[in-house]
Amino acid sequence: MKLYSYFRSSAAYRVRVALNLKGIAYETVPIHLTRDGGRQNSAEFRAINPQMRVPVLVLDSGERLVQSLAIVDYLDHAFPAPPMLPTEVVARAKALSIAEIIACDIHPINNLVTLNYLRGRLGHDQAAVDAWYAHWIVTGFEAIEAMIRPGPYAFGAEPSVADLCIVPQVYNARRYKVSLDRFPKIVGVDAACLKLEAFDRARPENQPDAE
Numbered sequence: 272m273k274l275y276s277y278f279r280s281s282a283a284y285r286v287r288v289a290l291n292l293k294g295i296a297y298e299t300v301p302i303h304l305t306r307d308g309g310r311q312n313s314a315e316f317r318a319i320n321p322q323m324r325v326p327v328l329v330l331d332s333g334e335r336l337v338q339s340l341a342i343v344d345y346l347d348h349a350f351p352a353p354p355m356l357p358t359e360v361v362a363r364a365k366a367l368s369i370a371e372i373i374a375c376d377i378h379p380i381n382n383l384v385t386l387n388y389l390r391g392r393l394g395h396d397q398a399a400v401d402a403w404y405a406h407w408i409v410t411g412f413e414a415i416e417a418m419i420r421p422g423p424y425a426f427g428a429e430p431s432v433a434d435l436c437i438v439p440q441v442y443n444a445r446r447y448k449v450s451l452d453r454f455p456k457i458v459g460v461d462a463a464c465l466k467l468e469a470f471d472r473a474r475p476e477n478q479p480d481a482e
Contacts, residue, residue, distance in 0.1 A: 272297040275319065275327040277304045277311075278478035279446075281378060281439035282339040283326040287478075288435050289343045291469035293350045297328075301480035304383055324384075340374055343432055355432045366426050369415055369433035373440050377411040381443070405449045408440070416454045423463035430464060438464050442475065 274290065274297045276283040290297050302325050303310045310316060311323045320327045320337050328336045328345075336342045347355045357363045379385065381404050389395045389403060415437070419425040425433035441461040444451060451458050464470045475481060 272331060273300050273329040274298070275300045275302050275316075275325050275329070276478070276480075277302055277325050278475045278481045280304065280325050281443055282324075282374070284439035284442070284473055284475065285339045285374075285435045286326045286328060286342050287473035288438065288470055289346050289355055291472050292353060292355070292430065292467075293346060295346070295350060299479055301478075303480065340370060340432070343435065353429065355430075355435065357426065357431055362426055365418070366431040366433040369418060369425060370436045372411050372415055373436040377407050377440060381407050401447060404447050408444050408447075408449050409453075411440075412444070412451075412454050412457055416456050419456050419460060421456050421459050421463070423459065425460050430467070430470075434460060434464050437461060438470055 272290075272295065274283070274286060276287065276299050278301070302316060304325070311320075311325065317323055319329075319335060322337060324337070326337070326339060326342065328342045330336065336345055343355050357366055386400055386404070389400050390397070395403075419433070419437075420427070422428055424430045425437060437457060438461050441451070441457060465474070471477065
């Protein structure tokens, strides 16, 4: 398998963790999202993913999968152990709800495309962009902090899709200097996850394209 990735992409980070947890070997193909105007915008990459975003997982068959949660869902069906989604239906829904708060509510309005639009087309300075970023992380984390049940992971003794999303978002929060003092459960989940080799190997600083 090949994973088109960028070391700081939180969506690619989620997929790296899932691949590592399942013990799936893959080749990383770096796509730098800011160099040369963003290499995801090249004609070559557009042919791989018309949305011009990472991650893209290329299967051995040549099929290309996009969108991190869709990729995780594929991996869970194709490589069932260990599961990223709990088998009990209520626990499954709760884990997915955390994943979707991050992947559907926080991430889309805080990703590079949005931040560049705020800076460029709308003319906001960096302080305003940083305030925007922090506001949406804090709003989402307030909900997540109330919903998770660390044990030590977000929903029990095994990591799930919720943890795959929480850890990259915590990384982003720290990178943008968003205080996490109000979110001890989230911080605890992050710490527990990063003790696992699968999460540690997926860290941005451990990627071949890390700067």
